Amino acid sequence: MKKQYDVVVIGAGPAGYIAAIRAAQHGLSVACIDEWKNKDGKNAFGGTCLNAGCIPSKALLESSELYYRAQHEFKSHGITTGAVSMDVATMQKRRAAIVRQLTGGVAGLLKANKVEGLAGHGRLLAGRKIEFTAVDGSMLTIDATHVILATGSAPIELPVAKFDDVHIVDSWAALEFAAVPKRLGVVGAGVIGLELGSVWARLGAEVTIIEAMDELLFMADRDIANVAAKDFKKQGLDIRLGAKLTAAAVKGAAVEVSYSDRNGAQSLQVDKLVVAVGRRPFTDGLLAEDAGVPLDAKGFIEVNHECRTRVKGVFAIGDCVRGPMLAHKGSEEGVMVADLIAGEIAEVNYDVVPSVIYTAPEIAWVGKTEAQVQASGRKYKKGSFPFAASGRAKAMEQTSGLVKIIAAEDDDEILGVHIIGPMAGELIAEAVLAMEFSASTEDLQRTIHAHPSLAEAMHEAALAVDKRALNYPN
Numbered sequence: 001m002k003k004q005y006d007v008v009v010i011g012a013g014p015a016g017y018i019a020a021i022r023a024a025q026h027g028l029s030v031a032c033i034d035e036w037k038n039k040d041g042k043n044a045f046g047g048t049c050l051n052a053g054c055i056p057s058k059a060l061l062e063s064s065e066l067y068y069r070a071q072h073e074f075k076s077h078g079i080t081t082g083a084v085s086m087d088v089a090t091m092q093k094r095r096a097a098i099v100r101q102l103t104g105g106v107a108g109l110l111k112a113n114k115v116e117g118l119a120g121h122g123r124l125l126a127g128r129k130i131e132f133t134a135v136d137g138s139m140l141t142i143d144a145t146h147v148i149l150a151t152g153s154a155p156i157e158l159p160v161a162k163f164d165d166v167h168i169v170d171s172w173a174a175l176e177f178a179a180v181p182k183r184l185g186v187v188g189a190g191v192i193g194l195e196l197g198s199v200w201a202r203l204g205a206e207v208t209i210i211e212a213m214d215e216l217l218f219m220a221d222r223d224i225a226n227v228a229a230k231d232f233k234k235q236g237l238d239i240r241l242g243a244k245l246t247a248a249a250v251k252g253a254a255v256e257v258s259y260s261d262r263n264g265a266q267s268l269q270v271d272k273l274v275v276a277v278g279r280r281p282f283t284d285g286l287l288a289e290d291a292g293v294p295l296d297a298k299g300f301i302e303v304n305h306e307c308r309t310r311v312k313g314v315f316a317i318g319d320c321v322r323g324p325m326l327a328h329k330g331s332e333e334g335v336m337v338a339d340l341i342a343g344e345i346a347e348v349n350y351d352v353v354p355s356v357i358y359t360a361p362e363i364a365w366v367g368k369t370e371a372q373v374q375a376s377g378r379k380y381k382k383g384s385f386p387f388a389a390s391g392r393a394k395a396m397e398q399t400s401g402l403v404k405i406i407a408a409e410d411d412d413e414i415l416g417v418h419i420i421g422p423m424a425g426e427l428i429a430e431a432v433l434a435m436e437f438s439a440s441t442e443d444l445q446r447t448i449h450a451h452p453s454l455a456e457a458m459h460e461a462a463l464a465v466d467k468r469a470l471n472y473p474n
């Protein structure tokens with residue numbers, strides 16, 4: 001370990017470790033400090049995303065979906081099995097192994113790029129000095145020419161439902177349940193509530209989700225949210241809208257959940273309650289009083305469009321700053337900041353950050369919803385194509401959903417693309433690229449799409465914008 005680096009990054013989640021690698025690729029000397037400890041007490045790089053978020057949730061979503069499809073879809077393919085059974089312990093072992101491989105992979109990548117990975121706590125002092133406390137308690141002050149703060153986020157804890165890590169839990173604990181709870185309650189039908197609710201419902205839990213908003217997926221396009229609501233209901237997810245949690249009390253082995261909706265006070269008994277009502281920026285113990293880096297009213301580190309804080313040479317990226325709390329958003333900010341430090345011109349196009357919800361069917365979008373375009377006053381046209389008319393989706397037995405494209409009436413620019421259906425999270429990449437290049441729907445219409453492919457639904461939706469769909473009535 002040196003006492004001086006060109007760049008010190010605090011936090012090795014997808015924002016921080018990517019920034020560190022990119023900075024090292026520019027020939028800078030880089031250290032990346034991270035204090036994450038897994039439930040086995042071991043330090044690991046990768047942050048929330050790799051240890052307790054994106055990756056473990058997708059591992060369980062995949063396992064549980066296969067189990068669900070084996071029970072519900074195999075028959076239609078002419079496949080007969082004996083009784084299909086599953087073993088949570090094996091699923092969890094697989095999840096943990098994937099996490100271990102990937103977090104070990106980050107450590108390897110840091111090393112391969114000559115980034116010094118330091119396990120321990122980092123605290124920013126005045127004058128771009130960092131107080132580093134190693135896991136063995138030893139302390140060292142490091143000088144940095146540039147500092148990148150990438151300390152991420154933590155689950156919001158509700159005063160009326162304090163986590164006890166056994167009955168009332170956050171998303172991390174809900175990813176590591178050792179057995180399927182018979183009755184699972186979830187507070188919040190946001191991204192975590194829907195993904196984790198899906199996992200445990202597919203594995204046999206009776207899942208009830210209470211959501212304060214009157215609409216499901218208020219941030220998504222209405223045509224997409226309506227399909228989602230129908231499909232989730234069919235899958236047995238009991239989503240109660242306009243329902244605000246008022247109390248949760250552990251009684252014996254169960255949790256007594258109280259909430260209010262338009263009919264007044266309601267209650268519900270569950271075996272486990274997952275509270276997933278959003279995340280807060282995490283900056284605990286990060287900033288010395290004289291560090292000079294202010295937070296905003298919600299606790300985010302204040303930054304400009306280039307992720308510069310008020311202190312020269314100190315940047316902040318990822319979940320601890322404004323914008324969507326998404327791994328890919330943080331990573332791109334990391335790349336931008338490292339490039340800026342190296343003297344290059346760089347920016348992040350915040351208008352085209354894709355959102356994906358990994359339910360079945362998957363949901364993905366980029367750009368504006370129809371309601372947002374309407375509110376902007378811009379005249380628009382739209383087209384959609386249902387997966388029920390896609391040969392590939394039919395072959396996959398996954399025909400629910402649609403692709404919807406919204407474009408400007410005057411110059412045909414694509415303003416928003418919204419997908420619910422198979423592989424939506426993969427299909428959205430074409431839309432992101434198109435919008436990054438300010439493509440028109442005509443550009444998509446004249447682009448060859450392989451047949452038969454799910455991507456043809458994008459092509460047909462683009463054609464439908466001008467009432468020229470070829471495989472569906474306009």
Ligand code: FAD
Binds near residue numbers: 054171286318325
């Ligand atoms: P983090 O990943 O939170 O990393 C911050 C790191 O900094 C942590 O390791 C922390 O220990 C460390 N740290 C904090 N303070 C200090 C300090 N003072 N000193 C040293 N180290 C410190 N996003 C997606 O894009 N796709 C998904 O599918 C997705 N799924 C998710 C599922 C779940 C259940 C959850 C909870 C989140 C999910 N997210 C997903 C969100 C995603 O995990 C975050 O947006 C992403 O991890 C943010 O990256 P980050 O690097 O900013 O912060």
Ligand code: NAI
Binds near residue numbers: 193243278
């Ligand atoms: P969220 O913001 O997506 O959803 C929280 C939900 O809880 C909202 O619908 C809100 O109305 C509701 N809520 C808030 N208070 C409530 C109360 N008292 N009673 C009932 N409902 C209440 O937050 P979530 O799901 O916790 O996820 C946190 C972050 O993690 C998100 O910002 C998301 O971007 C990220 N994430 C991303 C994933 C992905 O990209 N696939 C997967 C999981 C998380």
